[in-house]
Amino acid sequence: MDRRRAIGRYGENVAARRLTVTGARVLERNWRCRWGEIDIVALEPEEGPRAPGTLVICEVKTRRAGGFQVPLAGLGRRQAARLRGLAERWMAERWLPDHGAPPPGGVRLDLIGVLIPRRGAPVLEHVRGVA
Numbered sequence: 272m273d274r275r276r277a278i279g280r281y282g283e284n285v286a287a288r289r290l291t292v293t294g295a296r297v298l299e300r301n302w303r304c305r306w307g308e309i310d311i312v313a314l315e316p317e318e319g320p321r322a323p324g325t326l327v328i329c330e331v332k333t334r335r336a337g338g339f340q341v342p343l344a345g346l347g348r349r350q351a352a353r354l355r356g357l358a359e360r361w362m363a364e365r366w367l368p369d370h371g372a373p374p375p376g377g378v379r380l381d382l383i384g385v386l387i388p389r390r391g392a393p394v395l396e397h398v399r400g401v402a
Contacts, residue, residue: 310330332382332383
């Protein structure tokens with residue numbers, strides 16, 4: 272189990288770095304409650320006065336090359352529904368007490384797949400608005 276957890280942590284680190292490089296600000300990682308965990312919560316920057324920031328709830332799926340499943344196949348209908356519920360709980364606990372209203376740009380649920388090859392850099396795929 273430790274090896275699997277280390278691979279997952281590595282994938283989350285890769286995903287968080289990518290979000291940061293693209294201009295997002297990571298607000299929280301591995302937020303847990305009794306119903307589950309959100310891997311990454313980030314805020315995308317405003318793109319001018321008419322496009323305010325968007326809160327992004329990210330599920331990260333990491334796989335080693337040669338496995339049976341590609342990372343992006345790891346998010347099913349039930350898990351997407353669970354992620355939506357977790358996003359609502361995070362908003363109620365973490366965002367609304369400080370800001371009073373949802374972010375002006377809304378909330379988006381994303382999936383980031385990280386494939387770790389036998390050699391070379393990890394391959395990352397970011398799918399926006401999955402659920």
